[in-house]
Amino acid sequence: MTTDPAWLQPDWPAPASVRALSTTRAGGVSRGVYGRDGGEPGGLNLGTHVGDDPAHVAENRARLAAQLPAMPLWLEQVHGCAVATVDHLAKPGAAAPRADASVAVAPGEVCAIMTADCLPVLLCDAEGTVVGAAHAGWRGLCSGVIEATLSRMQAARGKSSSRWLAWLGPAIGPGSFEVGAEVRDAFLAQARAGEHAAVDAAFRPGAEGKYMADIYSLARTRLARGGCTDVYGGDACTVSDPQRFYSYRRDGVTGRMASLVWLSS
Numbered sequence: 001m002t003t004d005p006a007w008l009q010p011d012w013p014a015p016a017s018v019r020a021l022s023t024t025r026a027g028g029v030s031r032g033v034y035g036r037d038g039g040e041p042g043g044l045n046l047g048t049h050v051g052d053d054p055a056h057v058a059e060n061r062a063r064l065a066a067q068l069p070a071m072p073l074w075l076e077q078v079h080g081c082a083v084a085t086v087d088h089l090a091k092p093g094a095a096a097p098r099a100d101a102s103v104a105v106a107p108g109e110v111c112a113i114m115t116a117d118c119l120p121v122l123l124c125d126a127e128g129t130v131v132g133a134a135h136a137g138w139r140g141l142c143s144g145v146i147e148a149t150l151s152r153m154q155a156a157r158g159k160s161s162s163r164w165l166a167w168l169g170p171a172i173g174p175g176s177f178e179v180g181a182e183v184r185d186a187f188l189a190q191a192r193a194g195e196h197a198a199v200d201a202a203f204r205p206g207a208e209g210k211y212m213a214d215i216y217s218l219a220r221t222r223l224a225r226g227g228c229t230d231v232y233g234g235d236a237c238t239v240s241d242p243q244r245f246y247s248y249r250r251d252g253v254t255g256r257m258a259s260l261v262w263l264s265s
Contacts, residue, residue, distance in 0.1 A: 003067050004044075006244070010167040012232035015128030017107075021067070022120065022169045022259040024244045028060035034255040037243045045246070045255025047114055052255065064258065072112030072260055075099050077135045081145040083152040086111055101134040101149040105156050107265040112258050116246040117238050119171035119215050120259035121146060123153060123228070126163035130156050131261045136171075136219055138179065142186050146219065150226035164228035169259040170245050173237025174204070174214035177249075184211050187218060195221055 003009070006026035014020065026036060028044030034052040035043035044060050045052045065071050073086045076096045084097035086104035102111040111133035113120045118137035124130065134140075134149040150164060184203045191199045202217040216234035223231055238245040246255040 008169070008236075010122060010169075010233060012165055012167045013230075014124050014165055014167075015126065017128035017263050018124045018131060018261065019264050020122050020131075020167065020259075020261040022122075023064065023257045024170075025246050025255060025257065026244070028056070028063060030056045030060060030255060033251060033253050043255055044257070046258050047116075047256030050256060051253060068110050068260065069108035069262060069264070070110055072110040072258070073097070073102050073104075074112060074114070075102060075135070077114065079135075079137050079139040081140055081143045081148045083132075083134075083145075083148050085152070085156070100136075100140050100145050101132060101152075103130065103132040103149065103152045103156050104262060105130050107263045110260055110262040112260045114256040114258050115169070115171065115238075116248045116254055116256050117172040117250075119219055120169035121149075121219060121223075122167045122169065122259055122261040123149060124165050124261065125153065125157060125161040126165060126230075127161065128263065130161075131263055133259060133261050136215070136222075138183055138213070138215065138218075141215065141218055141222060142183075142190055144222070146222045147226045150223075150228060163230060164223075164226070165230045165232070166223050166228050167232045168216055168219060168234035170236040170238050170241075170257070171215055172239050172247070172249055174212055174216070176237060176239035177213045177215060178206055178210050179203075179213045181209055181211065183213060191221075192225065195225070 004027035030043035034045040086109040
C-alpha cells in the first residue's frame, strides 16, 4: 500500500493482517479553511457536513478510497456510544449509521472515524481477527464508547481474545484542552474503584476554575477498564500543529481527518 507521505502510519505491533492509517490535512483538493495550512489548495477534508465544496470532498474521498480495499463505512457521529458493524453488502446509498464506533471481522471491510480534535481510537485483537474504531470526544469517552466498542469486538470474535491492542490518533493535547469543572466532575462520577487517582491526575487546574484535560490519559483508563492495556500513540496534538492537522478548537470552521483500520485478505 502506497499512501500520501504526509499521512500517519500507526506505530503499533498489530498483526500483519491488520492495516491502518490516519490522514492529515494534506493530500487533497480542498481550499481556504479546508485547505492546507494558510489556506493553500491541497487540503484533504473528508467531512461532508462542514461547508466545503461537495465536489472537493467527493474527490478527497475518492483519493482516500484508492488506497483502501473498499469505501469506508462513514458514520453520522453524534458523541454517543452506539457501535455499528461494517457490512459492505448493505444497500448502496444507504444512510450513514448514527454511531460513534464501528467493528469489522471480514477482510476488506474498513472502519473509519472522522475527527478534528476528538480522539480517534483504533483497535484490534492480537490474533488479527477483528478490528474496531471509536470516536472518543469527551462526552462519548465518558459515556463508554471505548468499552462498548471492545464489547462488540469481543462478541463479533466469538471467543475471548488473549490480548487487545489500541492506537490513539491525533487529538487535542493536554496543553490545549481547557474544560469546565463539570467535565472533570462527570469523569470522576463515572470512575470505578481504583480509577479515581488516574482520572483526577488527568485534570490539571487551569485559570478561573477551569481545568486542562488529558484526553489521552482518560482514554487509557477506559481502555484498561475494557481489558486493553497495550496502548500506543497518543503523542500528536491537533491544536498546536496547524501544518498537519485540522482543529475545530483552534479554527472553528475547518475540515475533518479520518483514522481507519481494516483486515487484509
